[in-house]
Amino acid sequence: xxxxxxxxxxxxxxxxxxxxxxxxxxxxxxxxxxxxxxxxxxxxxxxxxxxxxxxxxxxxxxxxxxxxxxxxxxxxxxxxxxxxxxxxxxxxxxxxxxxxxxxxxxxxxxxxxxxxxxxxxxxxxxxxxxxxxxxxxxxxxxxxxxxxxxxxxxxxxxxxxxxxxxxxxxxxxxxxxxxxxxxxxxxxxxxxxxxxxxxxxxxxxxxxxxxxxxxxxxxxxxxxxxxxxxxxxxxxxxxxxxxxxxxxxxxxxxxxxxxxxxxxxxxxxxxxxxxxxxxxxxxxxxxxxxxxxxxxxxxxxxxxxxxxxxx
Amino acid sequence: xxxxxxxxxxxxxxxxxxxxxxxxxxxxxxxxxxxxxxxxxxxxxxxxxxxxxxxxxxxxxxxxxxxxxxxxxxxxxxxxxxxxxxxxxxxxxxxxxxxxxxxxxxxxxxxxxxxxxxxxxxxxxxxxxxxxxxxxxxxxxxxxxxxxxxxxxxxxxxxxxxxxxxxxxxxxxxxxxxxxxxxxxxxxxxxxxxxxxxxxxxxxxxxxxxxxxxxxxxxxxxxxxxxxxxxxxxxxxxxxxxxxxxxxxxxxxxxxxxxxxxxxxxxxxxxxxxxxxxxxxxxxxxxxxxxxxxxxxxxxxxxxxxxxxxxxxxxxxxxxxxxxxxxxxxxxxxxxxxxxxxxxxxxxxxxxxxxxxxxxxxxxxxxxxxxxxxxxxxxxxxxxxxxxxxxxxxxx
Numbered sequence: 001x002x003x004x005x006x007x008x009x010x011x012x013x014x015x016x017x018x019x020x021x022x023x024x025x026x027x028x029x030x031x032x033x034x035x036x037x038x039x040x041x042x043x044x045x046x047x048x049x050x051x052x053x054x055x056x057x058x059x060x061x062x063x064x065x066x067x068x069x070x071x072x073x074x075x076x077x078x079x080x081x082x083x084x085x086x087x088x089x090x091x092x093x094x095x096x097x098x099x100x101x102x103x104x105x106x107x108x109x110x111x112x113x114x115x116x117x118x119x120x121x122x123x124x125x126x127x128x129x130x131x132x133x134x135x136x137x138x139x140x141x142x143x144x145x146x147x148x149x150x151x152x153x154x155x156x157x158x159x160x161x162x163x164x165x166x167x168x169x170x171x172x173x174x175x176x177x178x179x180x181x182x183x184x185x186x187x188x189x190x191x192x193x194x195x196x197x198x199x200x201x202x203x204x205x206x207x208x209x210x211x212x213x214x215x216x217x218x219x220x221x222x223x224x225x226x227x228x229x230x231x232x233x234x235x236x237x238x239x240x241x242x243x244x245x246x247x248x249x250x251x252x253x254x255x256x257x258x259x260x261x262x263x264x265x266x267x268x269x270x271x272x273x274x275x276x277x278x279x280x281x282x283x284x285x286x287x288x289x290x291x292x293x294x295x296x297x298x299x300x301x302x303x304x305x306x307x308x309x310x311x
Numbered sequence: 312x313x314x315x316x317x318x319x320x321x322x323x324x325x326x327x328x329x330x331x332x333x334x335x336x337x338x339x340x341x342x343x344x345x346x347x348x349x350x351x352x353x354x355x356x357x358x359x360x361x362x363x364x365x366x367x368x369x370x371x372x373x374x375x376x377x378x379x380x381x382x383x384x385x386x387x388x389x390x391x392x393x394x395x396x397x398x399x400x401x402x403x404x405x406x407x408x409x410x411x412x413x414x415x416x417x418x419x420x421x422x423x424x425x426x427x428x429x430x431x432x433x434x435x436x437x438x439x440x441x442x443x444x445x446x447x448x449x450x451x452x453x454x455x456x457x458x459x460x461x462x463x464x465x466x467x468x469x470x471x472x473x474x475x476x477x478x479x480x481x482x483x484x485x486x487x488x489x490x491x492x493x494x495x496x497x498x499x500x501x502x503x504x505x506x507x508x509x510x511x512x513x514x515x516x517x518x519x520x521x522x523x524x525x526x527x528x529x530x531x532x533x534x535x536x537x538x539x540x541x542x543x544x545x546x547x548x549x550x551x552x553x554x555x556x557x558x559x560x561x562x563x564x565x566x567x568x569x570x571x572x573x574x575x576x577x578x579x580x581x582x583x584x585x586x587x588x589x590x591x592x593x594x595x596x597x598x599x600x601x602x603x604x605x606x607x608x609x610x611x612x613x614x615x616x617x618x619x620x621x622x623x624x625x626x627x628x629x630x631x632x633x634x635x636x637x638x639x640x641x642x643x644x645x646x647x648x649x650x651x652x653x654x655x656x657x658x659x660x661x662x663x664x665x666x667x668x669x670x671x672x673x674x675x676x677x678x679x680x681x682x683x684x685x686x687x688x689x690x691x692x693x694x695x696x697x698x699x700x701x702x703x704x705x706x707x
Contacts, residue, residue: 058521060688077524081313085521091514096329107321108522110313152518 011036011191012057012160017066019052026052027215030066034160034191034208039182041206042195043297049215050195051088054164057193058085070160081109084158086166088195090149094138098129098148101137102155109156116155123151127177143174150178154185161185163194167201179205203293211300219300226296231263233289234270236277243280247273261289315527322523322531323538326506330539343494343547347487364433365391367410369401371417378440388436418445475654477566482625484567485652487551488574489645491544493617495578496644499540500585500613504606506532507593507683516687525684533586537579544578573648573661580668581644585613587672587679594686595694605693616645628653638664640671 017030027049034040044050055061057068059080068075092101099120106116124133127147137145146169153161166182167175182205186192196202202209203223211219211226219226231251236244237259244250244260249268254261264273270288277283291299313321330336368376373394383390393410395401401413405426412433413424421441423429447457475481510516519528552567592605616636623630628650637646643664650656682699 055517060517060520081522083521085518087514087517087521089514089517091516091518093509093515094513104321104325105518108313108318108519 011071012193013069013072014053014057015067015069017053017056017063017068019049019056019061019063025215027056027063027066030212030215030217032210032217032220034193036191037186037189038191038208039186039206040191040193041202041209042193042212043197043199043202043209043293044195044212045301048212050212051164053212054085054088054162054193054195057162058083079159081156082159084153084156084161084163086149086153086161086163086194088164090146092137092145092148092152095136097134097136098124098140098151099133101148102151105152106155109158111156119155119157120151123154124148126181127151142169143171146170147174150181154181159190161190161192161194163192165196166194167196167198175201199293199297209293211297213301219296223293223296226293226300227291230291230296230299231265231268232270233261233263233291234273235285235287235289236260236262236273236283237285238283239277239280243277244273247276250276315524318523318527319531319534322528323535326532326535327539330502330536331542336539336543339498340543340546343498343543344550346494347490347547347551363389363391364412364430365393365410366433366437367393367395367401367404367413369395369398369413369415372414372421375414375440375444378444379437382436382440382443386436388432390436418448477654480566481653483555484570485624485649486621488570488652489617489620489649491547491551492574492578492581492645492648493613495540495544496581496585497610497613498543499536499582500589500609501606502536502539503533503586504589504593504602505599506536507590507687508596508599508602511594511596511687512598520688525687526680529590529680529683533583533590537582537586540582541575541578544574548574570648570652573651576665577644577648580665580672584641584644584668584672584675585609587675591679591682591699594683595696595699597693601693612641616642620645620649624649624653628655638667640668643668 012034014033015031017027018025019027030049030053042050042053052061056063057075059075059077070079096104099117102120102123103113103116106119107113111119121133124130127150129144129147129151132140132144137148140148150163150166153163161182163182166178170178179201182192182194186207206223208220208222209226210217219229221229233253239260240258241255241260244252244262249265250273251263251265252260253263262273264270274283274286277286366379368379376392376394379390380392382388393404395404395413398413398415401410401415402424404410405413405424408426411425412429414421414437415424416422418441421437423434423437447460450457450460510519516528548571552564555567556564588609589606592609593602595605596602619633619636619642623633624646627633633646634650636642637650637660647656647661647664651661678700682696685701686694686699
C-alpha cells in the first residue's frame with residue numbers, strides 16, 4: 001500500500017494511479033485511502049482529475065499505472081457490482097419508467113427481482129418520488145431526474161458509494177435530503193466518496209477531505225489535519241500595518257485595515273508574537289485563526305501546505 | 312452473483328420489452344404489411360397490363376385481321392382487334408387511349424400509328440405478320456405452297472431436365488423471401504445503431520459500463536433486437552403464407568413451408584453480420600443526428616444483393632455473377648436464399664455459404680466489439696474508424 005500515513009483500517013485504497021490522454025497528463029501518482037463508514041470529500045478544480053479517478057475506481061477507465069484495492073485485494077468485476085455510482089454525466093434511459101429503470105439497474109448489479117422492486121420502492125419513497133414511479137424519466141424535472149439517479153446508485157444496497165458531484169443542480173431542500181442520505185449510508189458502515197465544488201458543504205459533511213490539483217493529490221486528511229499541516233495562524237488587531245513584516249519566523253498572510261493575519265513557522269512562540277505586537281502599538285484583539293476549507297484549498301492548490309505533494 | 316449469460320439475458324430482455332411495447336414495432340409491422348401488399352399489387356397489376364393490347368385496323372389493313380389474331384394467340388398475346396372506317400376515326404381512338412395503335416395503309420405502305428409510342432411487343436407482332444404475309448404472297452406467286460413451307464420449318468422443344476412447372480410460384484416466393492429478409496435486416500440493424508446512440512447520448516452507458524462489460528452489453532442488445540426482428544419476420548411470413556394460400560396466389564404449401572428454416576437461418580446470419588456493423592457505427596457518434604452519416608455506407612452492401620436478387624434472378628436464375636456472390640458474406644444472406652427458392656442450388660451450396668458467412672461473422676464480432684469498446688465512452692466529436700479500430704489494452 002502507499003506511503004500514506006492514514007492507511008489504518010482502509011477499505012478502499014487508491015495507490016499510485018496515473019493516466020494520460022494523448023499527450024495530456026490527467027493523473028499522476030494519485031494515492032489516498034477511504035476508511036469504513038467514512039464520508040470522504042474529493043475536491044479540486046475543473047479538470048483536476050476527480051472524474052478520471054472515480055471512473056478508474058469504477059473500472060470504466062483503465063489506469064496507465066497504479067491500482068485500486070478493496071479490503072486488500074484488487075477491485076474486480078464482482079466487487080464493482082457492489083459499488084453505487086453517480087456519474088458526473090447524469091444518464092438514465094429517457095423513455096423507461098422510474099421503477100422499471102431502477103429494477104433493471106438493480107438486477108444488473110445482481111439483485112433478485114423481488115428485492116430490486118422492494119429497494120426501488122423504498123428509495124423512491126425516501127427521496128419523495130413515490131408519486132412518479134410510473135412516469136417516464138424524461139417527463140420528470142431535472143431535480144427529480146437527479147433524485148432518480150441517486151436511487152439508481154443506492155438500489156442495490158452498495159458496499160461503497162462513489163458520487164461525482166452529487167449536489168450540483170439541487171435545490172436547498174434536496175441538498176439537505178442528499179446530505180442526510182449520505183450521512184445515513186456512512187453511519188451504516190458504507191464508505192462514501194463524493195466530489196463537490198461546494199467547499200462549505202464538504203467541510204460540514206466530511207470526515208476527511210482529499211484535494212487534487214492538476215492530476216496530483218496535494219492534501220489528504222481531516223479538515224483539522226489540513227489546518228495543522230500548515231503553521232499556526234493568528235489574527236492580530238491594533239498595531240499599524242507593517243509591524244510584523246520583519247519578525248523572524250513570522251509570515252504575513254494578509255493585512256486588512258488594522259488587522260494583520262500571520263502564520264508562525266514551526267517552533268515559533270505565539271507569546272513572542274504577542275510581545276512584538278504590543279511593542280508596535282496597542283493590541284485590541286489577539287487570537288488563533290482557523291482557516292475554512294475554502295482557504296486551505298486555495299493554499300493547497302497554490303502548493304503552500306507543507307504536507308502537500310511537491311515537485 | 313450474476314454471470315455473463317444472465318447479464319446478457321437481462322440486457323436482451325430489456326431490449327425486447329422496450330421494442331415490443333413501443334409504437335414503432337406495431338407501426339413497423341403494419342408498414343411492412345402495406346409494403347408487401349403494395350408490392351404484390353403492383354406486381355399483379357404490371358403483369359396484367361403487359362399481356363393485353365388493342366389495335367385498330369383501317370382500310371386494306373383489315374385483311375390482316377385473321378393472321379394477327381392467330382399470331383397473337385400463338386404467342387400468348389391477348390390482342391383486341393377493331394376496325395375503323397377512316398383514318399380520322401382511328402386516330403381519335405388512339406389519341407383517346409381506346410386503342411394502343413392503328414394499323415393503316417396497304418402492302419408496301421403499311422403504317423403503325425401510336426399516340427407517342429408503339430409498344431415493342433405489338434410492333435414486333437405486326438412486323439412479323441406483315442413480313443410473313445409478304446413472304447407467303449411471294450411464294451404463292453412463285454408457285455410454291457406456303458403451308459408446306461410452314462410444316463417443314465416447325466421446330467420441336469425438348470429439355471434435358473424436366474421443366475419446372477412451379478417456376479412461376481418459385482419466383483414469387485423468392486421475391487417475397489428477398490424482400491422480407493432485406494426489410495428485417497435493414498429495420499433491426501438500424502434499431503441496433505439507434506439503441507447504441509441512445510445509450511451514448513443519454514449518457515446512461517457510463518452507469519451501465521460500471522457494472523456490465525462492454526462486450527456483454529453489446530451482445531445483449533444485438534441478441535434482443537435480433538429476436539424481436541425474428542418475431543416480426545415470423546409474424547409477417549406467417550401472415551403472408553396464410554394469405555397466399557387462402558387466396559390461391561400460391562398453391563404449393565410444401566414449397567413455402569420448406570423455405571421457412573432457410574429464411575430463419577439466413578435472417579439470423581444476415582442480421583448478426585449487419586448488426587455488428589451497425590453497432591460499431593453507432594458507437595462512433597454521440598447524437599442521433601450524426602447517425603445517418605456513419606450508417607449510410609452500410610446500406611450499400613445491404614441494397615446491392617437485394618437489387619441483384621430482384622432484378623436479375625427471376626429472369627436468369629443461373630446468372631453467374633449472382634451465383635458467385637451468393638457465396639460471399641454480406642451478399643449471401645440475400646442471394647443464396649433467393650437462389651434456393653428458385654430451386655437452382657445443390658444441397659451443399661447453402662451450407663457452404665452459411666459456413667463462410669459464420670466465419671465472417673466471427674471476425675466481424677471481434678472487430679465490432681473492439682470499435683465499440685474504443686468509442687463507446689468518447690462523447691463529443693465523431694470518432695474515426697481508424698482510432699476506433701486501434702488495439703488498446705483493456706478489459707473486454
